[in-house]
Amino acid sequence: MPKSLLIISRQAPWSGPNAREALDIVLAGGAFDLPIGLLFLDDGVFQLTAKQDAKALQQKDLSANLQALPMFGVEDLFVCGDSAAERGLETTGLALEEVQVLSAHDITALIDRYDQVITL
């Protein structure tokens, strides 16, 4: 049984490579059928904003990668409810529909449940 891995993605989408690289790790893990989870925390929740326009910055859209997560067998997708609320984001109508909203208390238990954690 491979070790389970939780990726915590806490950077906004367009200011650096971290958001994309966190997604790449998760997609790669999913492709190898690893038990892998993804939590959007702090400014990472901005990755889930609907109607973003990557072309304005001559960048590639992240939303296609987000939509690919369930196809790669990654179904453990979480968002911190407190982070979203602080940033004025409604947790309905996010770019990723399958995401579960967690409280700080839930996140403690989530981190505890995984064998390894990487925060980007």
Next chain:
Amino acid sequence: MSTLHVLSHSPFGDDRLTSCLRVIGADDALLLTGDAVYALQPGTVPCTALNARHPTLFVLAEDARARALEIPDTAKAIDYAAFVELSIHYDKVNSWL
């Protein structure tokens, strides 16, 4: 002497916006670029602080568009050419790196 204050970091991660709003002068202006445009997210603490201080406000339009943020009537949307003009118009530019 007038100053153009330029912010580019997310207001949710640190104190740059708070400090900038504290020290900004009457002849100064604030330009939001990059993740600093998240300060426009309605109903949030940074947005409330910005509205309370209401400095002369510019926003780099492409950064707002990329992040699906509406530019309010209280701000002027600009492009990079206007960014250059602004930096010449003000006596100095203070980039909050």
